[in-house]
Amino acid sequence: MPTAKSTLSTSDLIRATGVKVTPARMRVLELLNGAGRPLSHSDIESALVARPIDRVTLYRVLDSLVASALALKAVDTRGVYHYSAAAAHHRHSNHVHFHCTGCGGSFCLDAKPPSAPKLPRGFQLSAIAFELRGKCKSCISG
Amino acid sequence: MPTAKSTLSTSDLIRATGVKVTPARMRVLELLNGAGRPLSHSDIESALVARPIDRVTLYRVLDSLVASALALKAVDTRGVYHYSAAAAHHRHSNHVHFHCTGCGGSFCLDAKPPSAPKLPRGFQLSAIAFELRGKCKSCISG
DNA sequence: ATTCAAATGCAACTAAGTTGCATTTGAATC
């Protein structure tokens, strides 16, 4: 039995932003929503090999998801863009993260992110980045 | 009149790390020390056009400065590596920075960086990133 | 002055991302 109308479906989310609901957008957004971590362009390409999406189309799909705020874009320490579903991201906005430089893993900590300091007059804040970096337990002992 | 022995000279700093003192290393490190902001590979190439350094050599010089801890490497939001002199960086480690998404400028604020939250047992911290992002005064009013 | 690992310069390569353009398609309208 299909679910009634629990939450907005992926297609509804996409349609609501005013762009076309296409297979590529559906598949990419669903993948991002299911992934537990930000994915790079090549991560996504590999994940969707079953029915490949053109390289350029994938870049454009990602750009459009970012433009419509359904996805977020960030660079990793190697300078590669990674994308995450905005919905998934919100589940991670109220605690800080630890990134292991050994295994590349990301860990959620209990601590809340620090609040913003006072800005100079006339400045407008749009984002705060707070990130811890180091080695996780298994990368030290292993 | 040449200065007596105020602080370590650039060549002393380089020699102390055990690598050869070469013109390329001297020029790059002095440039980084003089720059008020992190520079990309291409920033540095442009700055040194007078007597050009080979592209690859420049990458290797930068890598060696980073390896010997005389310089620091970080990616910007476009995914491009930027390098800064460690000495210059230390002058900026006790306050937070605001990055303007409009003009790309970096501003030093008075506030101190937040301290690290408690980590899970067995984790080892190596770096804390705290960064504010938004629009600066002149990018809003301009 | 000799020696040799370290550093350099060049060519070729990879990976990530972008642009232009012709073709296809989602969805609005009839």
Next chain:
DNA sequence: GATTCAAATGCAACTTAGTTGCATTTGAAT
């Protein structure tokens, strides 16, 4: 259901950032 057209796609070619291999040069130790 058929028509229409901007939006989306696919392909080729390109740019930018960074890396690798190898032959030549050079800093500094002897």
